[in-house]
Amino acid sequence: MGARILIAEDEPNIVTLLEFLLQGGEHEVRVARDGVEALQLAESFAPNVLLLDVMMPLRNGYEVCRTIRENPALRRIKILMLTARGRDEEREKGLALGADAYVTKPFSTKELLAKVGELLAMNR
Numbered sequence: 431m432g433a434r435i436l437i438a439e440d441e442p443n444i445v446t447l448l449e450f451l452l453q454g455g456e457h458e459v460r461v462a463r464d465g466v467e468a469l470q471l472a473e474s475f476a477p478n479v480l481l482l483d484v485m486m487p488l489r490n491g492y493e494v495c496r497t498i499r500e501n502p503a504l505r506r507i508k509i510l511m512l513t514a515r516g517r518d519e520e521r522e523k524g525l526a527l528g529a530d531a532y533v534t535k536p537f538s539t540k541e542l543l544a545k546v547g548e549l550l551a552m553n554r
Contacts, residue, residue: 432456433550436477438468438494439512440486444535448481451539452546465489469497472504478553479546484513484524492527499528508549512537 435457437448445461452459460475462468464487472480472494480498484491491511498504510531511524521532530552531545 432458433478433553434475435459435546436462436468436471436475436480438462438465438471438480438486438491439483440464441483444483444512447539451543463487465491465494468494472498472507477507479508479510479549481510481512481546482529484511484520492523495524495527495529506553508552510542510545510549512542 435452437445437459439445439448440463449459460471462471466488482491482494491513495509498507498509509529510533511529512533512535514535524532530549533542533545
């Protein structure tokens with residue numbers, strides 16, 4: 431059985447690319463278009479991995495990450511922050527809030543899939 435992957439991203443072109451990359455396998459993929467929806471789906475869909483954009487409407491990725499890490503029922507979700515914010519301070523902030531990995535846009539699809547694979551392996 432495949433993994434459950436949640437994409438929290440508001441840019442339609444990136445959503446389309448990520449869905450194409452991740453649905454090609456046996457994974458079940460859902461999409462959240464804002465931070466509030468991301469938190470709702472984190473609870474109801476219970477993803478193994480969350481690909482989380484930092485800059486999203488309603489609640490940003492940092493807030494979503496912090497909220498998930500504060501909830502004992504959701505802590506096992508592996509979080510990969512995927513963002514155009516690539517400065518060291520932003521990367522450190524994301525990791526300090528509990529992200530398991532941080533990938534900057536534009537990203538290599540090969541690198542992204544490798545990171546998702548590593549995170550899924552950690553869940554086994």
